[in-house]
Amino acid sequence: MTADEKVKVDVIVVGGGPAGLSAAYTMAKAGLEVILIERGETCGSKNVGGLLYGTILNQMIPRFYEKAPIERPVSKRTIVFLGGAEHAALTFGDDQWSIPPYNNTFIVQRSQFDRWFSGEAEKAGVSLLEGTVADELIYEGVNGERKAVGVRIRGNEEFYADAVILADGANALLTEKTSKEMNLKGGKTKQDYAVGVKEIITLGKGKIEDRFNLESNEGTAVDFLGSPFEGLIGGGFIYTAKETVSIGFAARLESVIHSGLSPNQIMDGFKRHPVVRKYLEGGELAEYSAHLIPEGGYRAVPQLAANGVMIAGDAAGLVNMSLYKEGTNHAMESGKTAGETAASAKAKGDFSSKTLGEYEAKFRRGTAMRDLKKYRDLPKVLETTPELLSLYPLKMTRMLTDYFTVTAASKSETQKKALMNFLKGLPKFKFVRNMIRGRKVL
Ligand SMILES: Cc1cc2nc3c(=O)[nH]c(=O)nc-3n(C[C@H](O)[C@H](O)[C@H](O)COP(=O)(O)OP(=O)(O)OC[C@H]3O[C@@H](n4cnc5c(N)ncnc54)[C@H](O)[C@@H]3O)c2cc1C
Structure with a gap:
């Protein structure tokens, strides 16, 4: 291939989750030429999640909930404390949460939701390369002048761009490799991970609404703490979709290893608890997934921008693991901010670390980082x-x-x-x- 034949766009995004899709969508709307590389067969096919907090998505696509595949809004929440057989629960909600804008909290199936969002990105002009693994970045220059100028995909094909946005999720092998190659600064503390396990159980609309005391336009998020998770740093959840419920838990990886229990055993113990069992009776397992969740928090957030590179979402460890468990909205805020920065870099014709550094400065002043800062001691508190x-x-x-x-x-x-x-x-x-x-x- 000669230099003239190479495929070059303004920006390449790696990862078609909420972070990458938000970046790609924002840039395409601003008129940039964008390629998004996703290793899954379709965006969302490899992704696991629970609740979608929609404040950032609503800024990008106003009233998105009228078009997106929302299962149910979260019209009430419950925190359940489980003992051996005894239990206590606190339920709270508001009628306003059942009507637009639904308290900005929704239950979605990520496989469907991410596919819908990728469709919106495609309509805005993003070229989707699904079923494609990005193996490494291509660089020009040496030492301090080293700049990312493209991506080499598995099979050795190359795509060039003025900048690359890395949004490759929690198990971010490409971000890790790039950070070493570009000598990026890590966070003040090392990244810690939780393992998140989720099952989708088909129950049927009638049983869901009866058992969780819901109208057809309502949904609920139930969080569980206590005996099934004794000795673990974590807890469980049930979220109601239309015809199915998602049940799962997230627990600090080290505590799971230390417990000597496999994630399957923990899940079985959780599902066998008398309170939980009654919710699930007669249900059929439709899907099982497990995924890492970065939970190092504020202090573990690394350098987010360099010459020709920005890092967004779970790849940068932007999850708030307090009771809010907010990762998707933070991923979207970082992706959107990275996309806006790329658009102004394009207008200036300058994708250097100085211009892309504006992404990091702006994101660090935003809501997600302010929230992460508020919970900066959480990882240590839970550990000690x-x-x-x-x-x-x-x-x-x-x-x-x-x-x-x-x-x-x-x-x-x-x-x-x-x-x-x-x-x-x-x-x-x-x-x-x-x-x-x-x-x-x-
Ligand atoms: C069990 C569980 C429950 C959760 N519950 C909640 C919740 O209730 N609320 C909430 O807000 N968050 C929740 N989260 C966290 C949330 O799912 C993440 O924070 C969010 O998905 C991060 O988005 P992202 O785009 O950064 O990464 P991801 O959604 O992980 O997307 C990354 C994408 O990159 C792709 N990719 C990776 N490497 C490559 C490569 N080399 N080439 C091409 N593509 C690549 C992956 O296939 C994937 O599609 C939960 C997570 C888990 C596991």
Whole structure:
């Protein structure tokens, strides 16, 4: 191939998840020529997720929920504390969450949602190269002048561009390779990972609405803490789609290894808990998936831009692992910001690290990084205070069930016993300190 024959566009995006699609869509809308490379057969075919927080998508595609394959909005949420057989739950919601804009929280199936989003990107002018693995970047120049100028795909074909946006997800082999080759700075702390496992169970609309007490335009997100996850740093979830429910858990990888249990065993234990089993009875397994989730948080976010390169989404570790579990919206914010920066770089005719560095500066001032900063101590707190996710939920559940256990004893005796059982084995100082630390999980 001669230099004149090479395929060159403005920007190549690697990865067709929320980050890459947001970048590609934003750039195509701004009139840039964009290729998006996705290794899955279609965008979304390899992706796992749960809730979609839609604030950024709504900025890109106003009222997207009227067109996108939304399963149900989240009209109420429940946090369930599980003990051995006892349980306690807190349910909350608002009628406003069942009507547009649905509290910006939706249940989607990522395989369908990402495919829809890739269709919107294609309509905007993005060239999709699906079923294609990006193996490495192509560079020009040496040392400090080294600049990414394209991507070599498996099979050795080359595509050239003024810049490459890396949005290759949590298991970001290409981002890792590029960071070494371009000598990019890592975060202040190393990246940690959780393993996320999800099953889709077909239950049927009627059973879902009966069991979760929903109208047909409503959905629910149920988070679980406690006994099935004892010794693990993590918890479980059930999200209701139209005809199916997604059930799964996410737990720090090291804690899973340390537990000696396989992800399948953890999932089985979770599904066997009497509270959970009743939700799923009569359901049929339709799909199983497992995926890494970066959870190092704010301090583990690496350098995000260099000469001809920007890094977005899970590849940069932008997940908030607090109770919000927000990864998709952050991936979209970073992708959109990277796309906007590429558009202004194109207008200036300058894709150097100085111009692309504006992406990092702008993103670091945005909502996602402010949220990650708020939860910056979360990874450490969960590591040093595992009781927050296991012992305390169990104790609280026990206290509530003890409090309402009816015997011949007087109420004063019952309540005293409930309190004593709660305090048993809790060093007072540690309890107060842990409650203070616990604020950082919420
Ligand atoms: C079980 C589970 C539950 C979750 N729940 C939630 C939730 O409730 N709310 C929430 O906001 N987030 C949740 N997340 C996190 C969320 O899914 C991610 O944060 C989000 O998908 C990140 O988007 P992304 O585009 O950065 O990466 P991804 O969605 O992972 O997309 C990366 C894409 O890059 C492609 N790719 C990778 N390498 C290459 C290559 N070399 N060449 C070509 N293509 C490549 C992949 O195939 C993939 O399509 C959950 C994650 C898991 C695993």
